[in-house]
Amino acid sequence: MEFLAPDHGVIARRELILSGLAEAVGADRVISDEDGRRAYETDALTAYKCMPLAVVLPRTTEEVSAVLRYCHANGVKVVARGAGTSLCGGALPAADAVVVGVSKMNRVLDIDFAGRTVRVESGITNLAISAAVSPEGFFYAPDPSSQLACTLAGNLAMNSGGAHCLKYGVTTNNVLGVRMVMMDGEIVDFGGPQLDPEGYDFLALIVGSEGQFGIITEATVRIIKSAEGARPMMLGFDSAAKAGMCVARIIGSGIIPVAIEFMDRPAIKVCEAFAKAGYPLDVEALLIVEVEGSEEEISERLAQIVEIARPLNPSSVTVADGDEQAARIWKGRKAAFGAIGRLSDYLCMDGTIPLSALGQVLDDITSICKSHGLKVANIFHAGDGNLHPLIMYEANDRDAAHRAELAGAEILKLCVKVGGCLTGEHGVGVEKRDLMHVQFTETELVLQLRIKAVFDPLDLLNAGKVFPLDVKVAPDEPAGDAAHAA
Amino acid sequence: MNEILKPAADWELQSMVKQLAARNLSIELVGNGTKRSVGRPVNASMAMTTTGIRGISLYEPTELVMSARAGTPLSQIEVELAGRGQMLPFEPIDLGPALGSYAGSQTIGAVFACNLSGARRITAGAARDHLLGVVGVNGRGDIFKSGGRVMKNVTGLDIARGLTGSWGTLAAMTEVTFKVLPMPDDTATLVFTGLTEDLAVELMCAAMGSPYEVSGTVHLPQTLAARLLHDDLRMAARSLTAIRLENFPRSVAYRKGRLKERLKVYGPPIELDQESSLRFWGELRRLSVMPYGSQTYLWRISTAPKVAPQLVNTIRRHMDNVETMYDWSGGLVWLEIPASADAGASDIRRALATHGGYATLVRADIGVRESVDVFQPLNPTIERLSRGLKSAFDPSNVFNPGRMYATI
Numbered sequence A: 001m002e003f004l005a006p007d008h009g010v011i012a013r014r015e016l017i018l019s020g021l022a023e024a025v026g027a028d029r030v031i032s033d034e035d036g037r038r039a040y041e042t043d044a045l046t047a048y049k050c051m052p053l054a055v056v057l058p059r060t061t062e063e064v065s066a067v068l069r070y071c072h073a074n075g076v077k078v079v080a081r082g083a084g085t086s087l088c089g090g091a092l093p094a095a096d097a098v099v100v101g102v103s104k105m106n107r108v109l110d111i112d113f114a115g116r117t118v119r120v121e122s123g124i125t126n127l128a129i130s131a132a133v134s135p136e137g138f139f140y141a142p143d144p145s146s147q148l149a150c151t152l153a154g155n156l157a158m159n160s161g162g163a164h165c166l167k168y169g170v171t172t173n174n175v176l177g178v179r180m181v182m183m184d185g186e187i188v189d190f191g192g193p194q195l196d197p198e199g200y201d202f203l204a205l206i207v208g209s210e211g212q213f214g215i216i217t218e219a220t221v222r223i224i225k226s227a228e229g230a231r232p233m234m235l236g237f238d239s240a241a242k243a244g245m246c247v248a249r250i251i252g253s254g255i256i257p258v259a260i261e262f263m264d265r266p267a268i269k270v271c272e273a274f275a276k277a278g279y280p281l282d283v284e285a286l287l288i289v290e291v292e293g294s295e296e297e298i299s300e301r302l303a304q305i306v307e308i309a310r311p312l313n314p315s316s317v318t319v320a321d322g323d324e325q326a327a328r329i330w331k332g333r334k335a336a337f338g339a340i341g342r343l344s345d346y347l348c349m350d351g352t353i354p355l356s357a358l359g360q361v362l363d364d365i366t367s368i369c370k371s372h373g374l375k376v377a378n379i380f381h382a383g384d385g386n387l388h389p390l391i392m393y394e395a396n397d398r399d400a401a402h403r404a405e406l407a408g409a410e411i412l413k414l415c416v417k418v419g420g421c422l423t424g425e426h427g428v429g430v431e432k433r434d435l436m437h438v439q440f441t442e443t444e445l446v447l448q449l450r451i452k453a454v455f456d457p458l459d460l461l462n463a464g465k466v467f468p469l470d471v472k473v474a475p476d477e478p479a480g481d482a483a484h485a486a
Numbered sequence B: 001m002n003e004i005l006k007p008a009a010d011w012e013l014q015s016m017v018k019q020l021a022a023r024n025l026s027i028e029l030v031g032n033g034t035k036r037s038v039g040r041p042v043n044a045s046m047a048m049t050t051t052g053i054r055g056i057s058l059y060e061p062t063e064l065v066m067s068a069r070a071g072t073p074l075s076q077i078e079v080e081l082a083g084r085g086q087m088l089p090f091e092p093i094d095l096g097p098a099l100g101s102y103a104g105s106q107t108i109g110a111v112f113a114c115n116l117s118g119a120r121r122i123t124a125g126a127a128r129d130h131l132l133g134v135v136g137v138n139g140r141g142d143i144f145k146s147g148g149r150v151m152k153n154v155t156g157l158d159i160a161r162g163l164t165g166s167w168g169t170l171a172a173m174t175e176v177t178f179k180v181l182p183m184p185d186d187t188a189t190l191v192f193t194g195l196t197e198d199l200a201v202e203l204m205c206a207a208m209g210s211p212y213e214v215s216g217t218v219h220l221p222q223t224l225a226a227r228l229l230h231d232d233l234r235m236a237a238r239s240l241t242a243i244r245l246e247n248f249p250r251s252v253a254y255r256k257g258r259l260k261e262r263l264k265v266y267g268p269p270i271e272l273d274q275e276s277s278l279r280f281w282g283e284l285r286r287l288s289v290m291p292y293g294s295q296t297y298l299w300r301i302s303t304a305p306k307v308a309p310q311l312v313n314t315i316r317r318h319m320d321n322v323e324t325m326y327d328w329s330g331g332l333v334w335l336e337i338p339a340s341a342d343a344g345a346s347d348i349r350r351a352l353a354t355h356g357g358y359a360t361l362v363r364a365d366i367g368v369r370e371s372v373d374v375f376q377p378l379n380p381t382i383e384r385l386s387r388g389l390k391s392a393f394d395p396s397n398v399f400n401p402g403r404m405y406a407t408i
Ligand SMILES: Cc1cc2nc3c(=O)[nH]c(=O)nc-3n(C[C@H](O)[C@H](O)[C@H](O)COP(=O)(O)OP(=O)(O)OC[C@H]3O[C@@H](n4cnc5c(N)ncnc54)[C@H](O)[C@@H]3O)c2cc1C
Pocket: A043, A044, A079, A080, A081, A082, A083, A084, A085, A086, A087, A089, A090, A091, A102, A122, A143, A144, A145, A146, A149, A150, A151, A152, A153, A154, A155, A156, A157, A158, A159, A160, A161, A162, A163, A210, A211, A212, A214, A215, A216, A217, A337, A338, A425, A426, A427, A462
């Protein structure tokens, strides 16, 4: 991986910059000592590490603005950070950059139950939003498995998804407005409590922009009333292809469950050992299908799903017999990454594929990993084709780590080839930056860079990520400006 | 304007745009032209229609996805989907009748370019939420794609979604890929009668705050209810507040019972069965209660539901004969006002400044649309960013110059 060469001029001015930051927001907001900074040297893609120039943890939007204004005026790069759970190196610092973390800005500002919206500071954790509204029976829908730790800021920057997004959509479908500090320190509101954007849909561009456009400090998100009840069931199959077919048939029949999750045999084994969820151990593929509603509605829906699955001869069919078993079934799924992490280091891929290609792609993933001498476990959101192959390797073994990266790249190229994409929810970051050429033409990447430049013309925000380093925007033809003036 | 360009393929559209840009010419970009009278008058050298670029290019019912060329008529798409028991979840509104043209003739490209959604938007999301991918040509004459055919995709900037609501000012979409959903097996409607606007909004919000997945909430004051084609409801001769439920039959029956119980303080509702419900919501989708008229203008206001009635009251203090329909539990207000020189823009926007929200002038004479801000005026920063975005896509101002904002 090639990193942007750090600006040694900036590094040489470090002491000056530290005092400038302290002056801008107060010394107690700035972390400059080595031990303090070490906590920020990586994110959940731990293969890459880098000590930042400094870390600032502001408490208000105005403080974020003061930091950015200072950095802008002094040509200092900035990396925005939430909780640092990014799996693609999105929050990886740079030696010549200041990390600006929003984790101390985590208040709920306003709840409108009638309009079903909440305004919060962006450093609030995903789960805390739901916790704030759950006494009234509401929740915030996007539910990444990291929801206990990750911040809404990170979710917005990555357009994160989760198991229940099949029914409720991902982050971009659940946010109505953001307050964002631009690199020059200006504070701008996009969207608001109303359902439609006014003018251009900037929110669509900001959500998923991976910290390239500005620092989001507040957001208005939609909340939803929880269903009366929900229950998962498990369907075990003797082949992944059959499980894939079952997913297609459920959806084709007109039923949209809240979630359809898939695990293969290696994943089932590890998760069962961890969660004692009662997963069947003698199957090749397991589907967790959850439906919502009243007791009666749930029973009817689950019965229909069993009927749909029957011709495919599932080797096991288990409906959760109560809340406790339901919780254990989900605990196993949500803890899957962690459980596998206790056994082995892994690279988590995140490509998406059209469902019709599922069986073939899973076979191909196994053979790709085998050809590199590696094992793989598959756990993913089957309803929307978002794969998460976990390629297991030994981190101390440099060669294995390298082979894992090669296998990962091959898998993602395969996803693009069958009509899918490089990343369904984890983002591009540094990890998939160079693979962007596989999915996009030069022209398309330049168009994206031009849009980035509208927000951050000096390229000070999260530089060296998302866009391959060799893609450059040519200076504009003068004709454009002339036409505007006319 | 007599020349209308009608490219039949992406490459042809691309080469036309390149030539136009090189000669510093601009075009008015349209689908079937049904919404030509929305927005500021476009002062372009010629027009271009996407209707030569048509056809459904991909439909995978089990993956809930369809791709169509931009000029495909929406009606064709809906027929195709219905054949497999599916639909566009966001129920795009058909402005044709309100704008003095036919219902059912808009193109799918325009639905996304204008981000047109209907009553179900409040639970299912807007057109923008269902767009998965786009192929388009920008003002430089570059063909580009963004997104794709899969539901989950965060690879690079979400340019496809960023094009929704841009009214053809940034790029010409040639293909759109979108998410579809199964049609519900059953639909029922509870119609509460005689409520004031305040109470109606309160009821609609209470219904939306229930766990019963209400998929439409609309309030019509008595004067608008009197314009319905739906006989039973017109003859009720009261204001109407409608709550829609959609699901499999047993579920609809159950939820209807629970909602009636929960909302009983609002009086006994009229109940519409499936057939009657479909007629009623179908009519609303064509905005039948606010038909075209040369003596009236039409505004569309987006705001937070809880402030909607006050907002409307403030506007009424400055204007007579204002008709309002509330959709999205009050978050969307359609306002019909008597024709006037500034279409009430200053009063309406002053009221918005107090209560929050924004307004778009959907129908007014061309002279009025020339002189007042049709789209909500932007604050200086957003305006600067909007100009920046325009020039990232279309630096020589080829597409729909001035349609949304005079300076863009
Ligand atoms: C065990 C585990 C499970 C996970 N499961 C899921 C899952 O199910 N679904 C899913 O989508 N993801 C998942 N993730 C990935 C990760 O949790 C998400 O990407 C999450 O949104 C990151 O949030 P964060 O607060 O940790 O952000 P960070 O990692 O700190 O930052 C992520 C990105 O956001 C930018 N950013 C941070 N704050 C701001 C701001 N204020 N303004 C602008 N940009 C900002 C950063 O620069 C960076 O590019 C998982 C990660 C782990 C470790």
